[in-house]
Amino acid sequence: MEKKNYSSSKLKAHVREMLLSEQFTYGCCFESYSPRLVLAVLFSMYFDSNQLLRWRAITATGSIVSKMADENMESARIVMRRLMWTLNDESGGIGWGSPEAMGEIMSRHRKLADEYNRILISYLMEDGNYLELEMLQRGALWALARLAGERPDLCIKAKGLIKPYFSSDDKEIKGIAAMISGILKEEEVLGELEALTSDETMIEFYENCEIKKLKLSNIAADSIIAIIK
Numbered sequence: 390m391e392k393k394n395y396s397s398s399k400l401k402a403h404v405r406e407m408l409l410s411e412q413f414t415y416g417c418c419f420e421s422y423s424p425r426l427v428l429a430v431l432f433s434m435y436f437d438s439n440q441l442l443r444w445r446a447i448t449a450t451g452s453i454v455s456k457m458a459d460e461n462m463e464s465a466r467i468v469m470r471r472l473m474w475t476l477n478d479e480s481g482g483i484g485w486g487s488p489e490a491m492g493e494i495m496s497r498h499r500k501l502a503d504e505y506n507r508i509l510i511s512y513l514m515e516d517g518n519y520l521e522l523e524m525l526q527r528g529a530l531w532a533l534a535r536l537a538g539e540r541p542d543l544c545i546k547a548k549g550l551i552k553p554y555f556s557s558d559d560k561e562i563k564g565i566a567a568m569i570s571g572i573l574k575e576e577e578v579l580g581e582l583e584a585l586t587s588d589e590t591m592i593e594f595y596e597n598c599e600i601k602k603l604k605l606s607n608i609a610a611d612s613i614i615a616i617i618k
Contacts, residue, residue, distance in 0.1 A: 492532020571612025
């Protein structure tokens with residue numbers, strides 16, 4: 390298929406329009422355009438103030454890179470290494486959106502998940518590549534939840550790493566930690582989950598191409614059921 394040519398500004402406007410469309414789906418991967426150019430636009434949108442746009446850019450990244458991997462694994466590995474680089478202190482950046490993009494990509498492609506799941510898990514390890522900023526912790530936890538939801542067998546090594554996140558002052562961190570605990574059936578955090586069943590705080594969680602509002606108490610209750618049943 391011949392790739393369409395757009396100026397940088399027109400391509401960005403077109404991608405933005407598609408991401409915010411009511412017809413946007415997980416399968417949207419912009420096949421008519423150069424993956425390299427579209428990915429550059431998507432990466433820039435990880436910093437956008439529009440949260441739905443930001444999240445859908447991450448979803449689209451997963452679509453594009455998983456397709457790239459089917460055709461040329463090394464090109465997909467280059468993208469994964471780029472995302473990892475942004476989380477490295479030497480990059481000079483912060484890496485907003487990079488953990489989430491890694492999790493989305495791995496949830497879509499088994500071979501990439503096999504190769505990079507340990508790197509993602511290491512971002513949650515205090516003796517690993519621990520991410521200190523709470524926003525990055527949110528991202529890494531969301532990525533783990535996304536990967537665990539599709540490939541729980543690759544996330545077993547994360548068991549035992551989630552408990553400390555229940556001590557965070559960040560409610561979204563607690564909420565995502567609670568979700569992961571249910572997926573991985575983490576029995577040792579039942580006490581922490583029980584404590585959250587009385588917390589009526591609402592958090593935002595991106596799922597199925599939409600941002601949902603969920604109660605911590607409901608998340609915790611659902612995870613308890615998943616663990617004990």
